[in-house]
Amino acid sequence: MFESLGRAVAHHPRRALLAWLVITVLGFGLALFGVSGENLFDRLTTGEPSVPGSQSSTANGILRDASTSGASLTLAVQNVDPSTAGLGDALTSARSDLMAIGGVASVIDPLVLPGGAANPAAAPLIAQDKHGFLLVVELTPGLSSSAESTALRAVERRLDQVPADLRAVAPDATGQVGGATLIFDAITSQVEKDLLTGETIALPAALLVMIMVFGGFLAASMPMVGAIASIAGGLGALLGLSYVIDLDSSVVNVVTILGLGLSIDYGLLIVSRFREELHHLTDGDGGLAARRRRGDGAVVTALVRTMSTAGRTVTFSALTVAISIAGLLVFRPQILRAVSAAGVAVIVVAVATALTLVPAMLVLFGRRLVRPGLISRVPVLRTLLARTADVQSEEGIFSRLTGRVQRHPWWVMLGALALLGALAVPLTHLELRNSTTQLLPLGSDQRDYVQLLAREYPAATTAPVMVVAQTSLEAATTWAAQLGGLADVASVDPPSPTGSHVVIGVRPDATDPGGAVAERVVREVRALDAPFPVWVTGQAAGQLDFTASLMSRVPWAVAIVALATLVLLFLMTGSVVIPIKALLTNAISIAASLGVLVWVFQDAHLSGLLGFVSTGGIETYVLVLVIAFAFGLAMDYEVFLLSRIKELHDSGLSNDDAVRLGLQRSGRIITSAAAIIIVVFAGFVAGKLLVIKEVGFALAVAVLIDATVVRLLLVPATMTVLGRGNWWSPPFLRRLYARLAITH
Missing domain, CATH: 1.20.1640.10 (Multidrug efflux transporter AcrB transmembrane domain)
Known part of the structure; x- marks a missing residue:
């Protein structure tokens, strides 16, 4: 063929x-x-990863279906005392202009309420430091996509002008516009920018490497x-x-x-x-x-x-x-x-x-x-x-290196395993996260907006843990008293009806919505024997559901990939030993690269150099992607190397000579290919979106470890130790190989 x-x-x-x-x-x-x-970028989605059918996903679906509000944008006005005389009058023209925009259903700020900022109902819209307030614009629900987009752009432009409207009464006023649509736009826009940045760095660097190769x-x-x-x-x-x-x-x-x-x-x-x-x-x-x-x-x-x-x-x-x-x-x-x-x-x-x-x-x-x-x-x-x-040349740096390894194979093998084991140690305190706006880079307007709301307007933000109950408001109110008595709960929001359900906001005694305290609260709430159906959602709940889902399917994924790999490598080499050895060495190599990932991104040891703020863990799906991609790339180089070794062994060379000359002939290609893919991944580390940084960094490290410690040291050492045993397979499999072998 x-x-x-x-x-x-x-x-x-x-x-x-x-x-x-x-x-x-x-x-x-x-x-x-x-x-x-x-x-393509218009068709992308974003948001917290979820597991269909899980508690958190079901709760989110209930809340989404019961929602009767349209899209909204919020202006956080800062450096203004809401009780400043004349402030309400200064907002009059902005309110009128916003209401005149097609599709706008309501404009709310604390100064439109009776009594203005002094009204207790205005408290959620006033900054805790009393030097700011929120102006919320909500659209009519059910607008078409194009009508909603047009209205949001017009609202955003007008909100940006509000601080200038207040100059006469509040000369230091500033403002920050935010909302779910702007957060989504910020993430997708950053994806596009990071893609361009990565390719701008990766392609010229890869070309330079190949010029040196060829x-x-x-x-x-x-x-x-x-x-x-x-x-x-x-x-x-x-x-x-x-x-x-x-x-x-x-x-x-x-x-x-x-x-x-x-x-x-x-x-x-x-x-x-x-x-x-x-x-x-x-x-x-x-x-x-x-x-x-x-x-x-x-x-x-x-x-x-x-x-x-x-x-x-x-x-x-x-x-x-x-x-x-x-x-x-x-x-x-x-x-x-x-x-x-x-x-x-x-x-x-x-x-x-x-x-x-x-x-x-x-x-x-x-x-x-x-x-x-x-x-x-x-x-x-x-x-x-x-x-x-x-x-x-049949002799060179790779054959000489392999010759040295073959003179002391046990020491090299044990030393390589010790190094990989040491790199894998940070993996023992791995924590998984499902982040959203935390993925945005430092200096992002929308990241700053979300942090401002969490810091100054906690009552206007959604509680980190949300309980959706299928019951009456009275029954939910009675049961909510139990939630307030949980060890790690700081407060419980008053239950509110949403369609045929009741929503109860639970605020953990910690500010991190995805931290250990929030996760304990989720477990404590779920452990309660509620007299009616309840579902718990929020970032921490999503993390727990995502992790549980992964763990339940990991054995199947590992079994399928391992079996397929064993079969393919057997059909290529005719050995059952080499495929098993490949799986084991690749697993150790991946563990080492994940350990480095945890040390850098979870423990934040290189945060200043790489320009990120640690979320306190590794993104759940990043961990799975890195394992899958790193394993695939490791097998990529395994095939490159084994194809040459097998070719030479079939020509009549001994095991050790085939390994030595095979590494000489393929070593330059493997290290060159690795160098290229490392600079490709490193180019994307230069991007600003945290999840792309994590993936690019982890895969660059995985390839570096695999192409050096594993391919140049561990593989020749283990193949030398095993000797002729590398090529062993039982008689019935040898007969099968003779019929189905994938050979040149």
């Missing part, structure tokens, strides 16, 4: 290029402009062209998926960085193997003689060989990554299912570019790829490239 694909591309390279040009233009065009004026711009540019096409195709695929499933705003960046990194990795492997095969066919002759022999078929032969070896490896590798990410479909939270579907779609695009677009360019440029590039003629760069550019 791969040989046939190679021949097809070799005979029609321009058709492949034209097809990808169309796909790229369409992908970017659809993602940025959409089908009917609604682009020794020239021409070969280095090919994986980059594939990466750009992958980004376009991936974004177009995400737009299509957004019509089938809800895509959270963080999904776009997460799967984009995965697709970007993988497409470069796969393109790197294809280009490198093509150059190697072409060198063998032309004896390294990249001069005039090579040009005269253009019709000898060397380019086509090299491409067919590349596709039958590296093309097969790329496909196999992508399959292992896709299986790892597809394991997320086992979980119930919609965000994980969305990442799974989107991730698999992007992986398919990345493989397609590596197997069609990159080979098409290889055919067109042919022998020029084995000639020294222009930059290699610069004396200083020539010396540097002699050490970094790909070479054909």
Whole structure:
């Protein structure tokens, strides 16, 4: 199959290029402009991750269905004493203008009440420090999406002008407009900015690394062209998926960085193997003689060989990554299912570019790829490239390193395991969070707005723990007295009817809505034997439900991914030992990277350097994504390495020689691919959205650990210790392997 694909591309390279040009233009065009004026970023959703059918999700659904209010925006006026003489009159024109906006149902501020700011009913709208007040504008419920959007924009513009209206009576007045729609816009806007920032940093850095690998711009540019096409195709695929499933705003960046990194990795492997095969066919002759022999078929032969070896490896590798990410479909939270579907779609695009677009360019440029590039003629760069550019020597830094490891395999293995274990220690005090506005960067207007409300207007904010009861107001009021007596409860809001239910706000004796105290309150409330059906929601409740849901499905996800990985690696190697060893080493490596993630983001050791404020934990779905993605990437490099070792072992080399030469031939590709994917992920760490920082940082660390400690030290050490035992399998499986083996 791969040989046939190679021949097809070799005979029609321009058709492949034209097809990808169309796909790229369409992908970017659809993602940025959409089908009917609604682009990909317009179709994103955001909010606290939830578990369908859980207590918190059910309660949120009841509250949402019972709501009779429309969208709203609030102006928090600061540096103003609400009792200032003439303040109410100064607000008159603003109230009139706001009510005149189509779709506005009400305008409320403390000064419209009888007695003004002195009215007890005005207390929730007055700052606790008595130097500010709230002006709330609510829209008519049931407005169309376009009418609501138009009204909100007009309301926001008018609210922004209110502080200027008050200058005569309150010269220091300032204001901050906020609301759910603005928070959503802030998050999706930041996603778009972070995506651009990440790509701006990642693509040039990746190009520089590949220039050092290939020794020239021409070969280095090919994986980059594939990466750009992958980004376009991936974004177009995400737009299509957004019509089938809800895509959270963080999904776009997460799967984009995965697709970007993988497409470069796969393109790197294809280009490198093509150059190697072409060198063998032309004896390294990249001069005039090579040009005269253009019709000898060397380019086509090299491409067919590349596709039958590296093309097969790329496909196999992508399959292992896709299986790892597809394991997320086992979980119930919609965000994980969305990442799974989107991730698999992007992986398919990345493989397609590596197997069609990159080979098409290889055919067109042919022998020029084995000639020294222009930059290699610069004396200083020539010396540097002699050490970094790909070479054909059977001996080098990787074979020498492996030789040293093989002389002391037990010490190296134990030392590597001790280092990974030490890095994993912070994982023992992991705390999980489901954050919302805390994910916004420092300095965000909406983050500042939410913090201002929590600090100065607690009575106007929703209680951190909400109890939805299916009973009468009288029965709920009687039962609410029990809530006030719980150990960690500071106060209980008066029960209020909502449709056929009653809502009771419970305020924990702590300010963190997702902290340990809030979680204890949720457990205490749920442990009460209420005489009627109750559901508890809020950030802490959502965290507990999300974590419980994950834990209930983890065994299934692990079993499915582990079994699929074992089968695929067995079909590739014919061994049952190597797949088991791969699973164990990858698990240890992932634990180490998660330990570093906890140490940095939960314990806030690098908060100043990376520019974030710790939420006191790691986002629940980030943990799952990092495990799935890191495992897939680890298997990616495992396949890169094992394919070469297996190839050499099948040719008759001993286990130790196959490991040593296999690492020499693949080590440069693995470390180069790792360096590229690290800079890709690091580029997204430069973004400002916390969840993207966490994912990018964790995966960069995971790849760094895997490509150095695991691939260069732990794997050769364990394979040396096991010796011929690496290739063992029972007789009945050997017979099965002979029939179903996936070989070059």
